[in-house]
Amino acid sequence: MQDLQQQLDFILELDRLKGVYRQAMVKSDKNRNENSAEHSWHIAMMAQTLHVYAEAPIDLARVTIMLLIHDIVEIDAGDTFAFAAQVDLDAQEAKELDAANRIFGLLPTQQFEEMRNLWLEFEAAQTNDAKFAKAMDRVLPLLQNMKNAGGSWAKHKVCKSKVIDRNKILADISPKLWTYVTEQIELAVDNGWLLNE
């Protein structure tokens, strides 16, 4: 019964991710900020749909779990805007590792280790599964911004070069999606939603 209680404590703790808000806006719900729980659902669904464009073989079930858990650390560490001007990356990384240890650590040992390892694999972005998962996490905000007159890019005056840098992980893992993304970035510049530098 001890394991079950630990698992239920973990499940209830997850509720807090619904209160972590991101820069992305939910256009279909009064253009409010998006929270990290619904974002995690959305990119997991995106992977179900776009996995057919993965160039290397990927394990969709693993990718899906990675996407479901990738933001859980934000319960303690908060969300960092991808294009924030000044972020101490080392400090943020340390905070997220502490968060992973505390939150996944609510679980019985074996599940704790499995989830923490999967999260670490996602963060390292070295395996095909992690690279594809990262790519999903990066492409969805682009789709949202393109649908929303530039969205968080326009609001924070983001440069084209930074968006290219952030999305180029796609080039290897999914050339077809990369082609689409580069076209969209050009279109965003033409529309004045991204700075041309």
Add this chain to the structure above:
Amino acid sequence: MQDLQQQLDFILELDRLKGVYRQAMVKSDKNRNENSAEHSWHIAMMAQTLHVYAEAPIDLARVTIMLLIHDIVEIDAGDTFAFAAQVDLDAQEAKELDAANRIFGLLPTQQFEEMRNLWLEFEAAQTNDAKFAKAMDRVLPLLQNMKNAGGSWAKHKVCKSKVIDRNKILADISPKLWTYVTEQIELAVDNGWLLNE
């Protein structure tokens, strides 16, 4: 390129599930109503954690996708409170089937059929995978209500017998979780959160 455009249209349409609100409350975010997108994420995470209590063999990857897609029809059909007094179930079912055809129908044919079939399997609740997924969808509101002084049960004066009816799908699929749930229901009655009838 036609397939990709269809898939992207589907992904963007999913954004609307973030604006479908349920009776459950998010205690950790100012006790606002929960939306169906973040709920779907939460029960998918619940399945990752509690699948170890499934009595019959289940395919966790299929269960996870079922849970991710199970509420998408609500974009058109709306959320129905599990304990609503008067619902025309046939009419609701017809509305949800139309919604499944329209929304999954945004996808290329093969993905449309895969997702619609998985959704139909979930709704029918006959296979082990679907039964376990249904159980997750039913147990999470119980955990939330127990953490929130009766939550939607107390607000809508729900009877114990209805909650037992709704959760008894657990008895076969996970006796251990069923034991836990029946104990919690008794506790809810003792606390005055459920009517004892």
